[in-house]
Amino acid sequence: MTSEDSVAEPRTLADTAAIDDRSDKRDSFTIGDLAREFELTLRAIRFYEDKGLLNPKRDGMQRVFSRRDRARLKLILMGKKVGFSLAEIHEMLDLYDLKDGQVTQLRVAVDRFTHQIDILEQQKRDIEQAVTELRRTVDVVSGMLREREARG
Numbered sequence: 001m002t003s004e005d006s007v008a009e010p011r012t013l014a015d016t017a018a019i020d021d022r023s024d025k026r027d028s029f030t031i032g033d034l035a036r037e038f039e040l041t042l043r044a045i046r047f048y049e050d051k052g053l054l055n056p057k058r059d060g061m062q063r064v065f066s067r068r069d070r071a072r073l074k075l076i077l078m079g080k081k082v083g084f085s086l087a088e089i090h091e092m093l094d095l096y097d098l099k100d101g102q103v104t105q106l107r108v109a110v111d112r113f114t115h116q117i118d119i120l121e122q123q124k125r126d127i128e129q130a131v132t133e134l135r136r137t138v139d140v141v142s143g144m145l146r147e148r149e150a151r152g
Helices: 003-007 013-019 031-038 042-050 067-081 086-095 103-151
Strands: 057-059 062-066
Touching: 031 042, 031 062, 031 067, 042 067, 062 067, 067 086, 086 103
Parallel strands: none
Antiparallel strands: 057 062
């Protein structure tokens, strides 16, 4: 890697996800390596492969994952964490293969991320309202319980 490579702008979000992982200089990873690093089961990683989200090369029967696969796995897990479905994650990852200078992928990413923020904000409000209602219910039921215990 040249010094120019280290300051070059990432070409994809997978490249962006890999930037903070440059301390690991390896170019390939086994399924076990990724499972340990991301605290996943082998089955989970094979599931993502079956869904077309990861595309490791094969060396005989062994899967060999590239740095790009590792970055994609990191993005998959980040996407799941913030509530994207695997289908949505797959669509966004597929956009990285377009040759339009990232304009489409970035536009779609901003739209999807903004929409997901709106969904999460609404869920947050719904949860806060549910917690408030439950607290009121606990207060009422606790009061009823105290009255009955005082009589009994």
